[in-house]
Amino acid sequence: MSENANNTPVLELLELSIQFGGLHAVEGLNLKIKQGCLYGLIGPNGAGKTTVFNMITGVYKPTAGSVLLNGKNITGKSPVEINKAGIARTFQNIRLFKAMSVLDNVKAGLHNETKYTAIEGVLRLPRYFKEEKRVNEKARELLGVFGLEDDINSTAENLPYGKQRKLEIARALATDPKLLLLDEPAAGMNPNETAELMETIRFVRERFNMTILLIEHDMKLVSGICEELTVLNFGQELAQGETSAVLKDPKVITAYLGE
Amino acid sequence: MRKQTKNNLITFSGTAVLCLLMAGLSTAGVLDNKTTGLLVPMGIYIILAISLNLTVGILGELSLGHAGFMCIGAYVSGAFSLIFQNTISPVWLRFALAVILGGIMAAVFGVLIGIPVLRLRGDYLAIVTLGFGEIMKSIANNVYLTMDKNGLHFGFTVPPTNVDEATKQELLKGPIGMAAPQDTNVWIVAVVLLICLAVLMLFIDSRSGRACMAVRDNYIAAQSVGINVTKYRLMAFTLSAAIAGVAGGLYSHSLSLLAAKKFDYNLSILILVFVVLGGLGSLRGSIIATIILYALPELFLRGAGNLRMLLYAIVLVFMMLWTNAPFFITLREKIGASKPVMKLKSVFRRDKSDKSTGGAA
Amino acid sequence: MLSFISYLTSGLSLGSIYALIALGYTMVYGIAKMLNFAHGDIIMVGGYAAFIAMSTSWCPVWLALIISVTVCTVLGVVIEKVAYRPLRSAPPLAVLITAIGVSYLLQNIALLTQTATPKTFKSVAAGAPPFMIVYEGKAPLFFTKLSDSPYKDLTPALTVSMETFLSITVSIVIMVGLTLFINKTKAGKAMLACAEDRGAAQLMGINVNGTISLTFAIGSALAAVAAVLMCSAYPQLTPYTGSMPGIRAFVAAVFGGIGSIPGAMIGGILLGIIELLSKAYISSQISDAILFLVLIVVLIIRPTGIMGKKINEKV
Numbered sequence: 001m002s003e004n005a006n007n008t009p010v011l012e013l014l015e016l017s018i019q020f021g022g023l024h025a026v027e028g029l030n031l032k033i034k035q036g037c038l039y040g041l042i043g044p045n046g047a048g049k050t051t052v053f054n055m056i057t058g059v060y061k062p063t064a065g066s067v068l069l070n071g072k073n074i075t076g077k078s079p080v081e082i083n084k085a086g087i088a089r090t091f092q093n094i095r096l097f098k099a100m101s102v103l104d105n106v107k108a109g110l111h112n113e114t115k116y117t118a119i120e121g122v123l124r125l126p127r128y129f130k131e132e133k134r135v136n137e138k139a140r141e142l143l144g145v146f147g148l149e150d151d152i153n154s155t156a157e158n159l160p161y162g163k164q165r166k167l168e169i170a171r172a173l174a175t176d177p178k179l180l181l182l183d184e185p186a187a188g189m190n191p192n193e194t195a196e197l198m199e200t201i202r203f204v205r206e207r208f209n210m211t212i213l214l215i216e217h218d219m220k221l222v223s224g225i226c227e228e229l230t231v232l233n234f235g236q237e238l239a240q241g242e243t244s245a246v247l248k249d250p251k252v253i254t255a256y257l258g259e
Numbered sequence: 260m261r262k263q264t265k266n267n268l269i270t271f272s273g274t275a276v277l278c279l280l281m282a283g284l285s286t287a288g289v290l291d292n293k294t295t296g297l298l299v300p301m302g303i304y305i306i307l308a309i310s311l312n313l314t315v316g317i318l319g320e321l322s323l324g325h326a327g328f329m330c331i332g333a334y335v336s337g338a339f340s341l342i343f344q345n346t347i348s349p350v351w352l353r354f355a356l357a358v359i360l361g362g363i364m365a366a367v368f369g370v371l372i373g374i375p376v377l378r379l380r381g382d383y384l385a386i387v388t389l390g391f392g393e394i395m396k397s398i399a400n401n402v403y404l405t406m407d408k409n410g411l412h413f414g415f416t417v418p419p420t421n422v423d424e425a426t427k428q429e430l431l432k433g434p435i436g437m438a439a440p441q442d443t444n445v446w447i448v449a450v451v452l453l454i455c456l457a458v459l460m461l462f463i464d465s466r467s468g469r470a471c472m473a474v475r476d477n478y479i480a481a482q483s484v485g486i487n488v489t490k491y492r493l494m495a496f497t498l499s500a501a502i503a504g505v506a507g508g509l510y511s512h513s514l515s516l517l518a519a520k521k522f523d524y525n526l527s528i529l530i531l532v533f534v535v536l537g538g539l540g541s542l543r544g545s546i547i548a549t550i551i552l553y554a555l556p557e558l559f560l561r562g563a564g565n566l567r568m569l570l571y572a573i574v575l576v577f578m579m580l581w582t583n584a585p586f587f588i589t590l591r592e593k594i595g596a597s598k599p600v601m602k603l604k605s606v607f608r609r610d611k612s613d614k615s616t617g618g619a620a
Numbered sequence: 621m622l623s624f625i626s627y628l629t630s631g632l633s634l635g636s637i638y639a640l641i642a643l644g645y646t647m648v649y650g651i652a653k654m655l656n657f658a659h660g661d662i663i664m665v666g667g668y669a670a671f672i673a674m675s676t677s678w679c680p681v682w683l684a685l686i687i688s689v690t691v692c693t694v695l696g697v698v699i700e701k702v703a704y705r706p707l708r709s710a711p712p713l714a715v716l717i718t719a720i721g722v723s724y725l726l727q728n729i730a731l732l733t734q735t736a737t738p739k740t741f742k743s744v745a746a747g748a749p750p751f752m753i754v755y756e757g758k759a760p761l762f763f764t765k766l767s768d769s770p771y772k773d774l775t776p777a778l779t780v781s782m783e784t785f786l787s788i789t790v791s792i793v794i795m796v797g798l799t800l801f802i803n804k805t806k807a808g809k810a811m812l813a814c815a816e817d818r819g820a821a822q823l824m825g826i827n828v829n830g831t832i833s834l835t836f837a838i839g840s841a842l843a844a845v846a847a848v849l850m851c852s853a854y855p856q857l858t859p860y861t862g863s864m865p866g867i868r869a870f871v872a873a874v875f876g877g878i879g880s881i882p883g884a885m886i887g888g889i890l891l892g893i894i895e896l897l898s899k900a901y902i903s904s905q906i907s908d909a910i911l912f913l914v915l916i917v918v919l920i921i922r923p924t925g926i927m928g929k930k931i932n933e934k935v
Contacts, residue, residue, distance in 0.1 A: 057483060083485035091483075097476035099540070100469070107466075108473040109484045114466045118494060121465030122458055128465065153262065175484050321716055375920045381712050382655040386870060387919055390912030397909035416903050524867075528720060535717050569728035575721030576703055583714045584706030 008071045010035050010179050010211040011056070011087075016065035018055055025051045026235045028065070033179070033228075038205055039213045040226035040243065044255060047232040049215045050092060053181050056213075057089050058082040070178065084112060086178035090168045092187060092215075098157035102148060105156050105167055106139040109174030113138070139174065145207065146170045146200070162193045166200060173208060180204070182214040186221050194218060198225050223247060231255065267460045270543040274456055278302070278449035285445050294558070295445070299513050301553050302448035303506050306455050308533040308545040310502035315531070316540035317463055318495040319475030320377075321385040323527050324392030328365040328500040330522035332507025334399050334431070336361030337439035340512065341430040342406065344440060354442040358451070358508035365504020368395075369497035377492045392527055399519035404431035436518030443513035451509060455502050459542060462498060471495045472540075532571050536578055626778055627900045628893060633784040633853065635892020636791030640846040641869035642876070642884035643798065644839030650815040650879035651835045654712070657719035658699060660866015661726035662840050666692040666847030667857045668734055671741055681744045689844040696840025697833050705829070723863070730859035738858045741851035745782035752776035783853040790849060794842065795885050802881065811835060815879065864908070868895070871915045877925030886926060 009032040016029040026048040033039045041049050054060040056067055058079040066075040074085050097105050107114070114135045116127040143149050146166045151159060156167060165185055172180055185201065186194045198221055204210055216222045222229065222243070229246040231238040239249045246252060285295040307329060314322045336357035347353035376387050403414035408426040412419035418433070431437050462468050470491040473481040478488050511517050533552055537544030556567040581587045641663060648656045669691040673684035703722050707715045749764045754771050763769050763776075802808035813821040814831045822828045850865060851857055868891060876887025891911065898910045918925065 059479070079479075079482040080485050080487050083483060089483055091480065095477045095480035095483075097473045097480065099476055100472055104469055104472070108469050108481070108486065111466065111470055111473075112485045116466060118462070118465070118467040121467055122461045124461060131466075171480075171484060315713070319713065321713055376916065379919060379923060382649075382716060383874065383919060383923065385655070385716060386867075386874060387916055389867065390871070390915050394909040394912050397906045401903075401905050416905055524863075528724065531717070531720070539713075566732065568724065569732060572721050572724035572728055576718055576725065579710070579714045579718040579721065580703070580706055583710035585709075586706055 007034075009033055009068075010037075010070060011213065012068040012071075013052075013056070014066045014068065016052070016055060016062050016067065018051060018060055019063050024235050026055070026062075026232075029230075029232070029237055031230055031240070033211055033213055035211055036205070036209060037211055037228060038201070038226050039211075040222045040229045041213060041215045041232065042217070042219075042222055042229060043232035043238070048235040049232055050183060051235075052232070053089060053183055053215065056082075056181065057087060083175055083177075086176075087181065088172035088175045088177035088179075089181035090165070090172055090183055090185060092183040094164050094168055096156040096164055096168060096171070098155070100156055101152065102143065102154050102156055102159065102167055103136075103139055103152040105171050106142055106174050107135055109171035110135050110139060111175075113174070113176065142170050142174055143167075145203075161188060162196070165189075165197065169200070169204065173204065173210075178211065180210050180212045182212060184215050184217060186216060186218045194221055197221070201225055219247075263464055266543075267464060270546070271453070271456060271460065273543075274546055275453055278452060282445040282449045297554055297557055298445050299443055299448050300510075301550065302445070302452050303510050303513070304530065304533065304553050305546050305549045306448075306452050306506040306509070307503055307530045308537065308549045309456060309459055309542050310499045310506070311530050312534045312537070312540065312542060312545045313459055313463070313471075313495050313499040313502075315534055316538075316545075317468065317475065318471050318492060318499075320380070320492070320496075321531075322388040322496070322499070323385050323524065323531070324388035324390070324395070325499075325503050325530050326522040326524070326526040327388075327392030327395035328369060328503035329507035329510065329526070330392075330395045330399050330519060331365045331368050332358075332361035332504030333511035333517060333522070334402070334437070334507075334519070335364040335504075336508035337437050337511035337517065338404060338430060340439050340442070341404075341428075341437065342411070350440075350442060354440075354447075354512065357512070358505055361508030361511075362501045362505040365507065366497050366501035369500030370493065373493045373496045373500075377489065377496060389524060389527070392522070392524060396519050396522045399522065400434050402431050403429075403433050405429050434518060434520070436516055437511070438516050439511045439514075441512060441515065443509045448509055448513075451505060455505065456542065456546075458498075459502070463542075467491065467494060529571075532575055536574060623900075627896050629778065629780055629784060631893035631896030632889060633787040633892070634896060635872075635889035636788050637846050637850050637853070637888075638865065638869045638872045638892050639885045639888025640791055640794060640842045640849070641865060642873040642888040643795070643881065644842050645870050645873040646876070646878055646881060646884040647811070647835050647839050649873070650881075651811055651818075652700075652704065652832050654704065654715045655719060655870070656704075656836075656839075657716070657866075658722040658726060659839065659843060660862040660864075660869070661723045661730075662692050662696055662699075662843045662862065663847040663850070663866060664730060664857075664859060664862030665695055665726060666840075666844035667741065667851045667861055668730060668739075669844070670848050670851070671739055671857055674742055685744070685845070685848055688848055689841045692840040692844035692847070693837045696836040696843075700833060700836040705832075727859050727863065734859060736858060738856045741855040741857045743783055743852035743855060744848055745786055745852060748782035750782060751780040751785060753778040753780065781853075783849070787849045787853060790845065794845065798838070798842075799881065807831070807834060868908075868911060871911060874925055875915060875918055877927035880925070880927040883925055883927030 011031070011033040013029050013031040017027045018025050029052060041052060043049055051060065055062045058077050058081065061076050066073055068074070069085055069087060072085070074082055077085070097108055100108065114131050116125070116131045120127050140149065140152065143152055146169070148163060148167060148170065151163065156164065159167060169182070169185070182201070186197055189197060201212065201214070202225060205212055214226070226243050228241065229243050230240045231246060231252050233255045238255055239246045239252050281298055284290050285298055307325060311322065311325045314320055339357040339360050340353060343353055347356065372391055376384065376391070379387060401416045403418040405412045405414070405419050405422050406428045407423040409423060412422050470481070470486045471494070473486055474488050474491050482488055533549040534545050536552065537546070537548030552571065641659065644659050645656065648654065648659070666688045670684045670688035673679045673687045674681065699722055703718050704715065707718060752763045754761050754763065754776055761771065802811060810821070810826045810831045811834070813824065813826055814828055818828055851861070869888060872887035872891040873884045874887070875891060876883025876885070894914060895907055895911060899907045902910060
């Protein structure tokens with residue numbers, strides 16, 4: 001299967017597996033995500049979705065298989081290296097830098113983009129001012145995209161829930177990723193907020209030309225925005241393909257209704 | 260101007276005015292001896308408190324071995340001064356070199372200890388740093404250093420034997436301690452304090468400080484945005500150790516006789532009390548708390564040392580309950596945050612570290 | 621060789637006291653997920669309670685022990701209720717600092733009421749003669765009065781004081797009892813359930829608050845027993861008596877794997893032996909330093925201790 005560079009999938013998982021003790025949490029997962037695609041990973045509780053995210057982002061080391069980012073093998077690298085390689089994520093249970101301001105949350109996301117050393121920082125050498133100014137503007141711009149420009153000085157933990165989700169996405173985007181992983185972005189949201197979130201995700205994809213992989217429970221959200229889906233059940237692929245086709249698959253329906 | 264810059268400027272200029280005023284008053288002879296005698300140790304305690312605040316408040320890790328780093332600084336700089344007492348001639352140069360060397364050695368130990376130990380978190384880190392402090396104290400307590408015409412002689416747990424009795428000078432005397440030249444004065448402490456304060460403020464308000472706070476608030480999220488957690492933990496820990504070493508250098512040069520048993524676990528706890536009561540993460544709070552908790556009881560409760568410690572203990576427990584217990588949180592909301600006593604909160608606040616730091620799921 | 625065995629015996633005795641204290645740390649850590657820094661000071665309170673009881677003319681040793689256990693149990697439960705329970709959902713740093721505060725509080729109350737002057741604790745085994753062990757031919761023989769026995773010409777291979785004997789036996793009995801209690805009784809199983817998952821235990825109808833109180837009660841009662849044994853063997857009692865043994869016992873708990881009951885027992889005994897041997901063969905001045913060095917090395921090589929489970933944070 002020789003593919004030219006443009007067709008190399010942004011993310012490719014090959015026979016990805018992990019065991020905890022004797023339990024096969026994820027087994028032999030294969031998956032390809034094209035550039036610009038909005039891809040959904042769904043499945044009942046405990047199917048291993050977040051575990052897949054944790055393997056992609058280096059939190060867990062897979063016991064077998066590999067993770068390719070733009071054709072480059074990143075399996076088993078540390079979370080920091082994987083972020084630098086171009087994958088950013090959000091978390092199921094929001095993980096903001098709670099006691100820091102909204103602006104500083106995004107600036108922390110711009111950490112590797114901020115190019116001065118600790119010593120330059122302490123001595124306030126010119127590069128400090130130049131870089132801080134640049135990073136500040138960038139962070140404000142990003143927050144503006146998410147409608148958070150009026151909250152930049154609030155402490156992150158004081159934001160309402162919906163805005164916290166947005167801030168987490170903004171922080172992830174600040175690392176300038178090639179692939180964005182969203183772990184149940186609609187968890188705990190009411191239908192209105194979910195609808196707004198769908199808009200945000202679509203917007204992010206357009207605006208940043210982003211490839212997005214998301215885990216979701218909310219079927220409405222999934223069928224509304226995902227182009228392709230993989231359904232996981234007990235750590236194994238149950239179905240894969242275009243959203244409308246997958247959702248009609250009798251196996252999928254049984255797995256969801258009969259859980 | 261940014262809020263943080265403004266805050267820093269207020270804190271720094273306030274501290275500067277206070278430092279110079281106190282130093283000036285004591286030089287001019289306005290203050291009585293008792294008060295003047297308090298200023299040097301108080302300044303040193305402030306340096307210790309703000310440096311510990313970097314580890315506990317900004318990095319979010321409890322270190323119970325701060326006295327250990329102070330001990331290294333005190334002993335290294337004291338020994339340096341004693342060795343070169345007659346060879347390096349301007350006193351200020353020798354003293355400056357001694358204090359800087361003390362800080363560097365404390366930093367070196369900070370790295371050596373930090374690399375293995377900072378893999379641990381929470382309670383484990385606390386107990387290991389406590390152990391480290393005790394190890395340092397024990398070592399310092401058993402070190403003998405004697406100088407004679409042939410050079411230096413070391414001894415561990417026993418004094419060195421092959422010394423030339425006629426020309427011998429005992430520099431470090433095991434449990435008895437050492438008598439470094441008393442070079443420290445109010446002005447030097449004031450200047451060093453201001454330098455340390457500035458360094459800490461500038462560090463915290465930079466990319467590195469943000470990274471440390473991100474690690475504190477959520478290290479998993481920090482990793483996910485590409486922040487090298489180990490690097491920044493080590494950086495903050497080392498900087499904190501270095502400043503404690505500098506404070507130790509000032510301390511050993513301020514006493515006529517210093518014994519290692521001074522640097523015990525209780526000293527680490529005392530500094531922690533200052534930091535906690537001043538508010539985790541707030542340098543201004545640390546300074547204010549140290550002044551209040553150190554100076555006021557010295558001036559008004561002298562002789563009632565035990566009562567003072569009892570008071571500290573009660574305040575420590577109360578402070579934690581006040582900021583974190585549901586009962587007090589509701590109470591505070593009921594009374595409303597406008598009452599003057601509630602305003603204290605802004606000084607004493609900020610301990611919302613990540614709930615997951617304990618390591619348990 | 622003989623002196624080595626005698627050091628080993630003393631180490632075993634000291635170690636079994638540490639094990640009793642370490643059990644308190646480890647149980648509380650396992651169930652309440654907090655490091656109870658004040659545990660060492662509860663030992664000190666137990667020591668004073670027994671001391672005060674025994675200095676009255678009417679109080680027999682057994683009653684003093686009961687008084688000490690009661691005082692410590694009540695104290696442990698009260699501390700948990702007043703200082704720790706309100707912080708159940710607070711950040712761990714706040715809980716740790718509170719525990720340090722409580723430790724300081726107890727020390728300073730003792731300092732104010734009992735002064736820093738050391739009290740000489742009367743051994744619970746005062747007057748009881750030491751054991752002599754003679755090794756004659758096939759089996760070791762035990763005597764309390766060698767001179768009356770047919771072996772009076774032999775030198776005893778080992779002399780074991782009553783305190784040493786008591787520490788070891790009492791600790792063994794308690795450890796066996798505690799293990800049975802935890803594995804066989806309903807309350808014990810509730811403790812295991814709370815240690816595993818507090819939320820799930822609550823959903824299963826277990827009284828979590830009650831179980832945590834019970835844990836503190838048992839831990840503190842063990843501390844009282846340890847206090848009486850320790851003060852009998854090392855009869856100096858000051859407000860700081862509890863703090864170093866407390867820290868050493870905590871090291872023992874970490875050493876054995878915090879949260880693990882067999883770990884605390886093994887850790888305690890090993891630590892007692894290491895302490896005694898390093899005092900005997902290296903230097904008594906740096907024995908604490910050696911102990912902490914061992915701790916640091918253990919934590920670096922095996923961060924969860926000898927018997928501990930690895931806990932991964934859920935992401």
